[in-house]
Amino acid sequence: xxxxxxxxxxxxxxxxxxxxxxxxxxxxxxxxxxxxxxxxxxxxxxxxxxx
Numbered sequence: 159x160x161x162x163x164x165x166x167x168x169x170x171x172x173x174x175x176x177x178x179x180x181x182x183x184x185x186x187x188x189x190x191x192x193x194x195x196x197x198x199x200x201x202x203x204x205x206x207x208x209x
Contacts, residue, residue, distance in 0.1 A: 189195050 186195070190200070
């Protein structure tokens with residue numbers, strides 16, 4: 159049953175994925191540059207990326 163759920167939720171590789179990644183990182187960078195991101199979020203992201 160879990161494999162059937164996993165197959166239905168699988169997102170196919172598309173040409174829009176790089177655009178989505180750039181948009182996500184860019185919007186987070188814009189929010190970070192304007193001090194609109196809570197410091198706890200930045201700390202948790204640094205903690206996540208350190209492992």
